[in-house]
């Protein structure tokens with residue numbers, strides 16, 4: 001029997017601990033933010049920890065953190081950024097792709113969009129945006145954190 005202690009490799013990974021994921025200041029502070037409205041390609045953020053995030057406008061619209069959109073997502077069991085499923089029996093309708101008509105900073109902690117469909121109540125904090133970074137690495141982390149048996153119950157003694 002070889003008793004192996006796995007503490008070395010675990011340290012270099014994101015700790016999924018019992019108190020939930022606490023992002024560092026570096027991770028949630030943008031170094032630069034670009035909103036490419038004219039090109040229509042979405043928003044790019046370079047974070048202080050060196051990570052880069054790209055959000056399409058569609059993703060941002062589907063991730064709108066306002067109470068209304070949040071309720072809707074909970075009802076439909078969607079993650080922020082996940083598109084709405086097409087309703088069975090309904091013909092697909094043409095919808096203009098979402099684009100912000102106005103972008104405004106909210107203090108130092110967030111950004112707000114007024115969308116071309118008139119919606120404007122979502123305040124996207126940097127923390128929120130970093131948490132829902134759509135890149136493969138971050139999506140994998142979110143999936144791992146949600147997997148059965150991960151996180152919450154791990155450290156509870158039986």
Ligand SMILES: [Zn+2]
Pocket residue numbers: 064065066067068069070119121122
């Ligand atoms: Zn909303």
Ligand SMILES: [Zn+2]
Pocket residue numbers: 051052053133134135136137138139
């Ligand atoms: Zn990412």
